[in-house]
Amino acid sequence: MAPTYTPRELIERLIAFDTTSRNSNLELIEFVADYLKRHGIDSSLSYDRDGGKANLFATVGPAGDGGIVLSGHTDVVPVDGQDWSSDPFKVVERDGKLYGRGTSDMKSFVAIVLALVPDFLAQPLSRPVHFAFSYDEEIGCLGVHGLIKDIRAQGVRPEAAIIGEPTSMEVCDAHKGIAGYRTTFRGVAAHSSATHIGISATHAAGRFIAFLDDLFEEMQGRARPDLGFVPPYTTVQVGIVNGGTASNIIAQDCLVDWHFRAMPTDSPQELTDRSLEFLDRLRQRMQAHHSAADITTEQRASVPPLKPDDASPATSLALALTGSNAVAKASFATEAGIFQEDGIAAVICGPGGIEQAHQPDEFISLEQVEEGTAFIHRLIERLRS
DSSP: OOOOOOHHHHHHHHHTSOOBTTSOOHHHHHHHHHHHHHTTOOEEEEEOTTSSOEEEEEEESOOSSOOEEEEEEOOBOOOTTOOOSSOTTSOEEETTEEESTTIIIIIHHHHHHHHTHHHHHHSOBSSOEEEEEESOOTTTSOTHHHHHHHHHHTTOOOSEEEEOOOSTTOOEEEEOEEEEEEEEEEOBOOBTTOTTTOBOHHHHHHHHHHHHHHHHHHHHHTOOGGGOOSSSSOEEEEEEEEEOSOTTBOOSEEEEEEEEEEOTTSOHHHHHHHHHHHHHHHHHHHHHHOTTOEEEEEEEEEEOOBOOOTTOHHHHHHHHHHTOOOOEEESSOOTHHHHHHTTOEEEEOOSSOTTTTTSTTOEEEHHHHHHHHHHHHHHHHHTBO
16 A cells, blocks of 8 residues: 655655765655655656765656656755754654754655645646656755756656745745855975975965955945845855964965855856966966965856746746745755756745754744645646646
């Protein structure tokens, strides 16, 4: 007999899988694949290079073109160093809220979709509905590229994709893009008194960080509050700085992780080029003192922005399902921009608040779970033959 769950029960099941991005998500994916199989639904899996993580794609309803993708990522961010009031991987209810890592971002949406599989199957759908669950969204939307490739390989041409990231069930038709980098500075170690011999990697990194801070101020001066983003400008962020071994040793190495979250009106390539040109000048300056000095940069993340489209069938559908006539903008990046770049109209709409995402004691309100469930019920009704 095929198993059935309430959304609440499946939220508990999915949260119990520790799918922090550094871990495998295969136990969760295999659970979902088995659940769908027992309902007569086949899944296709696409794996990462090492075979330790997988995307899942499955379809209910009639075969053919069109159809709606319901998309969510299965990985979550770490809980390390966070002060949780309860076990992050065990759902706890307090005051009408479900606490646990991933409740808001974004396992509750996945759980709701899966809980309503029997409802999808009970209706004669006029168009197919595709389930698309990815890995490694939290570290640069890595898995979704293989997922979309898998969709294309099967000859599926969806009409629209709804990405259920937490928007408090608001319809978001645009989000910022992200370009992330890691720059490694190599200096020359020496006693801290011998600055004429050594070259400090941390000092060089500091100059670059100051450059990025100046660039950030410039971006703030280009603010476009009319576009609806909060904040209304491209942001520049230095997330990790790690260098040096002792206070009395000129630092030989320093690592800096940095990224842009670009408005659709700004060019991430322009910002990248300017940053790399600064680094090139800085490298030449360091190598003029010692040929062993160097600076290298690797790109760690690249997510295109989701651009607003007044003719988007995804936006029109989400507005109809929510009963709203207004769209919002997201300042965080999602897989929606990648779907759009590949020619699939995409929109963001899901339960939970982004304010709770990545936080200790992350939660989703039961009211948001109910609203998300009603949203999918309305989709099912709309797709009835």
